[in-house]
Amino acid sequence: MYRFRAEGPMEQFEIIPIFSLPTGSNLLAFTNSALWMVIGTGAIIVFFFAATRRAALIPGRLQSMAEVFYEFVSDLVRDTIGPEGRKFFPYVFTLFIWILVSNMFGLLPSLPGMPHALHTFTPTSHLIVTFALAMLTITIVIVYGLYKNGLGFFKLFAPSGLPLWLMPLLILIEVISFLSRPLSLAIRLFANMFAGHVILKLFATFVVSLLSAGGAVMLFGIAPFFGVIAVTALEFLVTALQAYVFAVLTCIYLNDAVHAADH
Amino acid sequence: MRGEDDPEAPKPSGAAWGRAMRASSDLLAGIFVGSLLGLGLDRLLGSEPWFLLAGIGLGFAAGLRNLSRSL
Numbered sequence: 001m002y003r004f005r006a007e008g009p010m011e012q013f014e015i016i017p018i019f020s021l022p023t024g025s026n027l028l029a030f031t032n033s034a035l036w037m038v039i040g041t042g043a044i045i046v047f048f049f050a051a052t053r054r055a056a057l058i059p060g061r062l063q064s065m066a067e068v069f070y071e072f073v074s075d076l077v078r079d080t081i082g083p084e085g086r087k088f089f090p091y092v093f094t095l096f097i098w099i100l101v102s103n104m105f106g107l108l109p110s111l112p113g114m115p116h117a118l119h120t121f122t123p124t125s126h127l128i129v130t131f132a133l134a135m136l137t138i139t140i141v142i143v144y145g146l147y148k149n150g151l152g153f154f155k156l157f158a159p160s161g162l163p164l165w166l167m168p169l170l171i172l173i174e175v176i177s178f179l180s181r182p183l184s185l186a187i188r189l190f191a192n193m194f195a196g197h198v199i200l201k202l203f204a205t206f207v208v209s210l211l212s213a214g215g216a217v218m219l220f221g222i223a224p225f226f227g228v229i230a231v232t233a234l235e236f237l238v239t240a241l242q243a244y245v246f247a248v249l250t251c252i253y254l255n256d257a258v259h260a261a262d263h
Numbered sequence: 264m265r266g267e268d269d270p271e272a273p274k275p276s277g278a279a280w281g282r283a284m285r286a287s288s289d290l291l292a293g294i295f296v297g298s299l300l301g302l303g304l305d306r307l308l309g310s311e312p313w314f315l316l317a318g319i320g321l322g323f324a325a326g327l328r329n330l331s332r333s334l
């Protein structure tokens with residue numbers, strides 16, 4: 001007999017170690033979050049291998065899907081960064097697909113009767129994961145910006161056409177604004193995933209508790225039931241949208257790095 | 264300017280939601296980073312609370328700068 005109800009809407013975010021890595025301490029463990037990252041990455045690899053295995057001039061179903069993804073990100077990179085952005089395409093594509101799949105897999109229903117550690121889990125619903133991705137982007141922006149523009153990269157912080165007496169204040173503001181970018185990226189993705197999943201589970205809990213109350217009260221369970229369906233549909237939109245937004249902003253920041261000196 | 268030539272998001276309702284989320288997180292992140300920098304400087308120099316106050320103000324300005332760029 002398995003439990004139908006979770007302990008609460010926050011239970012889904014619990015990190016559960018599956019096995020400890022052999023380092024002597026149990027601080028480093030393979031967790032359910034890591035498991036779902038591996039599953040997501042594996043699914044992406046399998047999908048693209050299957051899609052490009054027999055590449056044909058007239059694409060089949062799988063190949064068309066892969067090409068849609070490819071062209072979508074490719075257009076995005078070209079429109080935002082320009083022709084120099086070509087070399088960032090692999091990074092942006094990987095980021096987009098990985099976030100999309102990580103977000104989506106959190107919406108899969110868990111198989112009933114599974115141990116808690118194997119329940120579906122959204123890696124991107126933890127701030128540290130999204131923050132790591134954002135820091136990766138910003139690190140690339142800074143390193144590539146310095147490599148490409150040299151010290152001209154710092155022109156990014158000095159908007160042109162300003163009176164001199166405003167410069168110190170505005171440079172300070174621009175620096176803080178630049179430093180807040182990774183945080184803003186990370187918070188956005190994390191908050192969307194987190195809030196959406198909490199709402200989903202809250203609605204679902206209403207349905208279960210109202211139905212188990214019995215009698216006429218059960219009728220009140222109908223509204224939250226349709227609510228869950230609506231929120232699930234919205235969540236699918238939000239997962240795709242947030243992956244897209246992350247990719248767009250990555251492109252905008254990379255564009256700053258590429259064109260910092262022309263400001 | 265940067266950010267203003269974003270291609271539109273795929274669906275109108277989703278685009279509005281995305282813009283709202285973006286605006287709020289941009290503002291929040293600016294204030295957060297500004298305050299954190301101020302707090303750190305205060306700890307380092309033992310001058311509580313002056314850098315924190317300046318940091319909150321500058322952070323708010325930076326948040327608005329982020330906003331004006333992303334909207």
